[in-house]
Amino acid sequence: MTAAGGKQLKYMRFWLGGGWLLVFVAMITSVLPGMPIFTVQYSDKIFHATTYFILMGWFSGIYLPSRFWLIALAFALLGVALEFLQTLFPYRFFDPWDIAANISGVAIAWLVAVAGMSNWCQLIERRIDGSGNGTGY
Numbered sequence: 001m002t003a004a005g006g007k008q009l010k011y012m013r014f015w016l017g018g019g020w021l022l023v024f025v026a027m028i029t030s031v032l033p034g035m036p037i038f039t040v041q042y043s044d045k046i047f048h049a050t051t052y053f054i055l056m057g058w059f060s061g062i063y064l065p066s067r068f069w070l071i072a073l074a075f076a077l078l079g080v081a082l083e084f085l086q087t088l089f090p091y092r093f094f095d096p097w098d099i100a101a102n103i104s105g106v107a108i109a110w111l112v113a114v115a116g117m118s119n120w121c122q123l124i125e126r127r128i129d130g131s132g133n134g135t136g137y
Contacts, residue, residue, distance in 0.1 A: 033091040045101040052105030060113035061121035
C-alpha cells in the first residue's frame, strides 16, 4: 500500500497510525502539567531534540525523500506552535531554546534519513515477511 507521496509499504496503516500516535503523544505532553523535572543541565533540550528526531525519523521512513522538506517544515511549525500554546497554561512557559532544540532534532533526523536511513520501514517489513536478505524491493 502506498500513501499519497509515500513509499510502497505493506503495513502502511500501521506506520501511519504509529506516527500519528507519536505526534499526539508529543502534543499532549507539551501541554500537560507535572512533566518530569530534569536534574541534568540542558537535559530538557535533549528531550526536545530527541522527540522531534523521532517524529521526523518516523515519517521519513514512510515518505519519499522529495517530501522530507514538507515533513520537516510541518514538525518545525508544530514545535513553534506548541511552544506558543504553552503560554496559555499557568504551569508551562515559552522557551525559544526549546524551539531551537525541536528544530535541531528535525534537522539531524533529516540528515540521517538522507544519509540512507530513510528505508527503515522497508527493512523491518522485509524482516517481518522473512525476506531480510538485504536487497532492495
